[in-house]
Amino acid sequence: MTSPSQARATIVPAVLERHAAELLDVWTQEQTTAGLTRGAAGDLRARSTEFLRLLQQATAETSGVGDLTAVHGAPFARVREFLGALSRQRAAEGATPSETAMFVFSLKRPLFVLLRREAADADRLADELWVATELVDRLGLLTTEAYQRGREEVIARQQQDMLELSTPVVKLWDGILALPMIGTLDSARTQVVMETLLQRIVETGAEVAIIDITGVPTVDTLTAQHLLKTVTAARLMGADCIISGIRPQIAQTIVHLGVDLADVTTKATLADAFRTALARTMQSVAPARHAR
């Protein structure tokens, strides 16, 4: 498939091949002045050499048989791979997306200078510049996409880490503990959280523990089982448990699941649970009587 604008074979692959050494010199110079030399100068030259070699191969392979700017095609596989690896490395080094993309974009000027020298006439030059600019732009976009994918991997990992966040047991009042649960309740984490709660009941001699599940998006049978076990264990230790933060959709789902929470005191909000806890421990909080 040859597009009309490519009917005359472009000289870009030939220029890349014949003037490789000169292009490399001017390009590395360009990168140095643009301040893209975060790594050692040797690194810069090595990766520039490698990139030019791969690019030359890819364009030579495409030349005459296809669109030179089809950077998602098979001939450009090695180039894409290289840029992907480079972007990830640059992201890890703390380079900004612009700095990372500039590696490719800074190739434009040296390449244009060569094309201007080699092109036969003005018409031809315009065509060649168009091909070159499109090629470099697309490669630059590839770099940015790869950079972004690298960042997304980091975010995905952090989301996984979030699941493992610990949940603190807090003392609300004399004899009243609260455990605000956040996130998913079905991992090994639940076990740790529940053990911490039971431990704190022993340490503080608390009579009431409130488990707040407002921040738990899904309550399934395993979650319910964990809750029931904790309530039972706490009861054996002489503490009452109140489960709060049961939202309407959770309540309906629990009913359909067939989980029986009838033996457990449940409240819609943490405030309701606290009020109940105060009553059970014969305490009260009254509005201040004297105005200051």
Added chain:
Amino acid sequence: MSVVRAETVPVRVESDVVVVRQTVRQWATSLGFSLVDQTKLVTAASELARNTVVYGGGGSLTLEALEDGARRGLRLRFADEGPGIPDLALALTDGYTTGGGLGLGLSGARRLSNEFDLDSAPGKGTRVTIARWR
């Protein structure tokens, strides 16, 4: 009735159950399910995904967005190549479990969905399909 969109996600390890819940919630939200319906779908998916991991030894979930005239629905197909279920009626009985669970997962998932299909035999793996319509 036609399938508008489909996606398959792996259900191999316990942490995949979390991903399944998030994916199902995303789909249910984008299909315009109410909060209660979303929660029902996600909870049913959570039960079935855990069964796939714990009893089926891992498998996959295929989500399908359904369209039937003006109706929109979401179908979830769980499949594993595990040991299979010898007695389907018993497996669907409330409180029956071969693990240490409450024995409400499979029957609960059935009550949480509009359509439910269980296909399994010893040595043939298990396929559970549920669907919910808006």
